[in-house]
Amino acid sequence: MTDRKMTIREMCEAFDVTPRTLRFYEAKELLFPIREGQKRLFTKRDRARLKLILRGKRFGFSLEEIRQLLDLYYMDDSQETQLRKTYTLAEKHLAEMEAQRDELNEAIAELKEQMAWGAKRLKELAPDRAAG
Amino acid sequence: MTDRKMTIREMCEAFDVTPRTLRFYEAKELLFPIREGQKRLFTKRDRARLKLILRGKRFGFSLEEIRQLLDLYYMDDSQETQLRKTYTLAEKHLAEMEAQRDELNEAIAELKEQMAWGAKRLKELAPDRAAG
DNA sequence: AGGAAAGATGACGTGAACGTAAACGTAACG
DNA sequence: CGTTACGTTTACGTTCACGTCATCTTTCCT
Numbered sequence: 001m002t003d004r005k006m007t008i009r010e011m012c013e014a015f016d017v018t019p020r021t022l023r024f025y026e027a028k029e030l031l032f033p034i035r036e037g038q039k040r041l042f043t044k045r046d047r048a049r050l051k052l053i054l055r056g057k058r059f060g061f062s063l064e065e066i067r068q069l070l071d072l073y074y075m076d077d078s079q080e081t082q083l084r085k086t087y088t089l090a091e092k093h094l095a096e097m098e099a100q101r102d103e104l105n106e107a108i109a110e111l112k113e114q115m116a117w118g119a120k121r122l123k124e125l126a127p128d129r130a131a132g
Numbered sequence: 133m134t135d136r137k138m139t140i141r142e143m144c145e146a147f148d149v150t151p152r153t154l155r156f157y158e159a160k161e162l163l164f165p166i167r168e169g170q171k172r173l174f175t176k177r178d179r180a181r182l183k184l185i186l187r188g189k190r191f192g193f194s195l196e197e198i199r200q201l202l203d204l205y206y207m208d209d210s211q212e213t214q215l216r217k218t219y220t221l222a223e224k225h226l227a228e229m230e231a232q233r234d235e236l237n238e239a240i241a242e243l244k245e246q247m248a249w250g251a252k253r254l255k256e257l258a259p260d261r262a263a264g
Numbered sequence: 265a266g267g268a269a270a271g272a273t274g275a276c277g278t279g280a281a282c283g284t285a286a287a288c289g290t291a292a293c294g
Numbered sequence: 295c296g297t298t299a300c301g302t303t304t305a306c307g308t309t310c311a312c313g314t315c316a317t318c319t320t321t322c323c324t
Contacts, residue, residue, distance in 0.1 A: 038272055060192035072246055080257045087250045097240050104233045107187060111226050114204055118219045125212045170302055
């Protein structure tokens with residue numbers, strides 16, 4: 001397994017975040033780097049989680065929401081009750097994400113329409129170097 | 133034209149926001165309610181803008197980004213330079229939104245995969261009332 | 265041994281996006 | 295004519311997600 005342990009600095013370069021951010025995520029229990037003496041070492045698991053965290057952020061989820069969602073990707077030997085709870089939560093998030101995608105598609109279509117209008121106006125103003 | 137002017141209270145109920153939010157958006161120059169004495173009256177234009185604002189927020193845009201995007205939807209007699217600037221900005225946003233949609237689709241697919249895995253585990257634990 | 269480089273902790277600061285409380289205006293209602 | 299409802303401004307408070315010191319170890323290098 002490629003379970004290279006990475007230092008905080010390596011993580012920062014790999015994911016373009018600051019040390020503060022990684023420590024903050026650990027404090028919020030989103031990451032669980034192991035310790036070698038004082039120093040944090042980030043595992044393959046932490047890297048996978050961080051990738052999901054950053055993605056979640058881009059979709060506008062809060063860190064707390066993301067923390068709960070992460071459990072789904074790392075369900076292991078949970079009890080049924082917990083598993084079912086997590087599953088239900090995931091269903092909710094899935095619905096939200098699909099709704100967001102649909103709305104996004106709609107917004108994209110509208111924006112394109114507006115841009116077509118703008119392009120037409122630009123063309124009238126300067127036919128030689130119009131937008132396209 | 134259905135240009136009914138709405139009070140702040142009516143707006144709040146129609147869009148599920150607080151008065152504070154509407155005043156805040158006005159301060160940030162996202163909305164421009166007219167005044168009847170002291171009181172704000174929100175026009176059809178304000179309603180259209182607010183709808184776009186709330187949508188932009190769901191997509192994770194900041195109010196400042198939204199403010200700039202709104203100009204595109206309300207381009208009227210701008211000069212070419214301004215129009216071209218707005219158009220360029222819109223292109224950038226469009227690209228971002230399309231990228232976000234693609235990533236969202238990917239995330240949805242992955243989440244579904246994880247949920248299928250979870251559903252299978254739940255089925256093993258309790259075949260009678262499994263998740264579907 | 266001496267010093268830079270990397271990492272740690274702790275505490276205070278910051279920007280965005282509002283929430284909340286105080287104090288005031290005004291307009292209709294019983 | 296008082297009070298209830300709705301609206302206003304001003305101003306300080308709050309949450310989230312970090313940024314930014316200051317200070318202290320640990321480690322590596324020459």
